[in-house]
Amino acid sequence: MTLSVSASMERWPVKGAFIISRGAKMHVDVIICHVGDGTHSGTGEATPIYYEGETAESCIADIETFARTHDHFDRQILLDEMQRGAARNALDCALWDLECQQQGQPLWRQAALPEPRPLTSAFTISLGDPAKMEADARAASGIHSMLKLKLSGSNDHERVAAVHRGAPDARLIVDANESWNDLDIAEEATLLAQWGVELIEQPVSAGRDDLLAHVRSPIPFCADESCHTAADVPRLAPYYQAVNIKLDKAGGLTEAILIADAADKAGLKLMVGCMLSTSLAIRPAFALAQRATWVDLDGPLLLAKDRPDAMRFAGGQVMLDHMPKN
Structure with a gap:
């Protein structure tokens, strides 16, 4: 047309x-x-x-x-x-x-996705010294039931321990941002397991995923920077237990759905994440996130303001302003 x-x-x-x-x-x-x-x-x-x-x-x-x-x-x-x-x-x-x-x-019907329901979304705790991250976690704990910690590869266990002190009842996922290449990955994961960490995103650099071969981890690994398209999934399946789909990385909802289908076929779980963005970008990601095990769609919450017709964030969940009624 x-x-x-x-x-x-x-x-x-x-x-x-x-x-x-x-x-x-x-x-x-x-x-x-x-x-x-x-x-x-x-x-x-x-x-x-x-x-x-x-x-x-x-x-x-x-x-x-x-x-x-x-x-x-x-x-x-x-x-x-x-x-x-x-x-x-x-x-x-x-x-x-x-x-x-x-x-x-x-959108959910047009894209043949599940009918939308409110979803628990992670809230990001930015990288900082342990005391700052503990304070940020404590401030978030009464609002958000799942926290996502940014890590750096240096003293990460101290940061996770601090966040757990600040929010002892919160579910935790961590994003290593490709920083564990030179660390004992199994040891790092074992240390984090004691605080109930559910998922570790991208522990190694994209392209060096084979560093995860034969690593025995008590926590599943999730490919983020390593996974862009559906064609990446079979290559990553031996090293990861989940993939993080972001529409910007994938180049749109069309490719993102293909990634989700490929992950299902490979037996990998799904996380749907986002970049910093307003609610306008979150709406199509939210439609896909109905298929995910972990959801990280807090981009608008990290901005000073959002659009007037914003997604609704309440009680640690993200939802459409007007949810469909059965």
Whole structure:
């Protein structure tokens, strides 16, 4: 179909600072893409993957180039002919939204996903010294039942112990952010198990996943930076027990569903996560997250403000503002 396409950037300030092993972020630049057929209009949001060299400017240029060189396209053409990443995610999600408007259907039904229900979402505790992380965990503990800790590969067990002191009843998952290459991985995992950690994201660098071969861990490993598309899943299955699907990494909901199908086939569990983003980007991820064991869709909570038509976060859960009634 012939479509009109436009893309722009929005800057959203972070609440305080978002700190991981790669550095701190004070704001996030997101891409907004609009796709129209002359009657209906769809909108998608994506966050450039900075650690892969993407910028808002480069993503907008990629969207404009694709639109200029394709008079007619749909989601399959987009999947086949545009490189994965945030630009494709913005376009893909805008196309899904357009289809929903055209068909008068909610996204979950249009994408053949489960009917949405409220989901428990992790809340991120930024990387810091143990005392700061303990204080942050204590402040979050009355609101969030699951916490996700950012780790660095240095004294990680002290950070996890501190968070457990601050929030002894919270479920814990950790994100090592590729920092355990030179550590005794089994020993690190065993140390964290005593505090009930449920999942360890990306303990080693992407591309060095074979470091996990023969590691006996009491905690499952989840591929994040190593898993981008469905084609990655068979290669990762010997080393991981779960994959983290982020729409920006996958390049859209279309590819993300294919990853979920491939993970199911390989016997891997699913986590659905997000980059820093507003609720506009969370809506399609929330639809997919209905299939996940772990959900990490707290991106809007880490911003100083969200959009007026925001997702609803209450009692440690994320939900649509108006949930469907059976």
